[in-house]
Amino acid sequence: MKVDGKPYRTIWLGADSTTVQVIDQTMLPHRFVIRDLRAMEDAERAIRTMIVRGAPLIGAAAAYGMALAMAADPSDAMLARAYSVLLASRPTAVNLRWALDDLRARLSLLPQGDRREAAYRRAAEICDEDAEICRRIGEHGLAEVKRLKPRGERLNALTHCNAGWLATVDWGTALAPIYQAHNSGIPIHVWVDETRPRNQGASLTAWELGKHGVPHTVIADNAGGHLMQRGKVDFCIVGTDRTTRRGDVCNKIGTYLKALAAHDNGVPFYVGLPYPSIDWTIEDGHRDIPIEERSAAELSRLSGRGENGEVLSIDILPEGSPAANPAFDVTPARLVTALITERGACAASEAGLLSLYPEQARAA
Numbered sequence: 001m002k003v004d005g006k007p008y009r010t011i012w013l014g015a016d017s018t019t020v021q022v023i024d025q026t027m028l029p030h031r032f033v034i035r036d037l038r039a040m041e042d043a044e045r046a047i048r049t050m051i052v053r054g055a056p057l058i059g060a061a062a063a064y065g066m067a068l069a070m071a072a073d074p075s076d077a078m079l080a081r082a083y084s085v086l087l088a089s090r091p092t093a094v095n096l097r098w099a100l101d102d103l104r105a106r107l108s109l110l111p112q113g114d115r116r117e118a119a120y121r122r123a124a125e126i127c128d129e130d131a132e133i134c135r136r137i138g139e140h141g142l143a144e145v146k147r148l149k150p151r152g153e154r155l156n157a158l159t160h161c162n163a164g165w166l167a168t169v170d171w172g173t174a175l176a177p178i179y180q181a182h183n184s185g186i187p188i189h190v191w192v193d194e195t196r197p198r199n200q201g202a203s204l205t206a207w208e209l210g211k212h213g214v215p216h217t218v219i220a221d222n223a224g225g226h227l228m229q230r231g232k233v234d235f236c237i238v239g240t241d242r243t244t245r246r247g248d249v250c251n252k253i254g255t256y257l258k259a260l261a262a263h264d265n266g267v268p269f270y271v272g273l274p275y276p277s278i279d280w281t282i283e284d285g286h287r288d289i290p291i292e293e294r295s296a297a298e299l300s301r302l303s304g305r306g307e308n309g310e311v312l313s314i315d316i317l318p319e320g321s322p323a324a325n326p327a328f329d330v331t332p333a334r335l336v337t338a339l340i341t342e343r344g345a346c347a348a349s350e351a352g353l354l355s356l357y358p359e360q361a362r363a364a
């Protein structure tokens with residue numbers, strides 16, 4: 001997607017063909033900063049501190065982390081160390097494990113002298129594949145969206161967190177159908193949940209929609225249910241960090257509440273997802289998905305631009321009040337209208353997913 005007229009992806013290889021470059025998402029929306037990742041440890045830190053975030057981008061960054069590790073030392077010991085260090089960087093998005101499993105399986109079969117090049121090649125393929133997958137999610141999502149009858153003059157979508165191009169390599173998952181609808185001339189407007197505590201909606205989704213010229217309005221996380229009751233939301237669409245083989249959807253904390261409100265108000269609730277976000281090894285999202293607990297400081301401190309343009313950080317809690325910060329929740333499959341993948345849309349159920357991915361059927 002373009003930033004001020006210049007095309008960008010969220011991650012790319014630098015001119016020296018070794019350094020990896022990323023957009024620092026902790027600095028948005030106030031500053032557009034590009035960071036260099038020169039070692040596997042840089043990639044790990046970038047994922048852990050959310051310089052890069054969003055399930056598909058976390059997978060791509062981990063793949064490049066493996067490549068950086070192989071550039072430093074292509075030994076079996078480093079392969080094992082890079083795998084475990086990168087895997088521990090964030091627990092919930094399954095794309096991380098998917099990318100690391102993929103790289104490890106390929107690299108472990110190769111002589112050490114071939115690993116560096118193979119790792120960079122595969123990381124680049126994963127990035128290209130992610131961009132193409134997201135483009136296709138956009139096409140299939142557009143077909144769904146075209147079936148909806150807007151209640152007003154334009155179609156009103158509601159999204160939570162950031163599942164746009166910043167969360168992927170390009171296009172996004174939930175936002176890809178919105179970009180495609182906008183690009184094809186469908187009048188569309190997006191209600192953007194601010195997404196406390198890290199405000200990925202207010203800081204990232206609003207920024208990228210604005211850069212692309214998509215009409216949008218940021219709302220407090222608590223406003224969505226009210227807007228749905230008033231008929232101001234035609235559909236909800238979100239991404240996912242991990243979806244089980246039965247169609248339970250783990251996504252940014254607060255998604256479940258939006259799905260409940262959508263269900264109560266007869267508003268379709270869609271999930272855009274690429275195949276690496278499906279965890280075929282588990283069925284029950286509540287039981288089996290590790291939910292990341294993040295620092296209470298994310299809740300107690302707010303950061304934003306001050307009157308003179310400087311970025312400030314302020315405390316909002318009374319001294320001594322404890323805070324808890326679970327970062328994800330699980331929306332049960334029964335509340336999801338459809339899953340939209342690169343292969344098409346399906347019911348949120350094992351049968352629905354297997355109709356698109358028959359190769360994942362268990363042997364009888």
Ligand code: MRU
Nearest residue numbers: 053054055162163167239240252
């Ligand atoms: O904690 P984050 O920002 O990495 O959260 C991930 C997300 O952006 C969302 O949960 C998103 O909807 C899924 S990733 C496309």
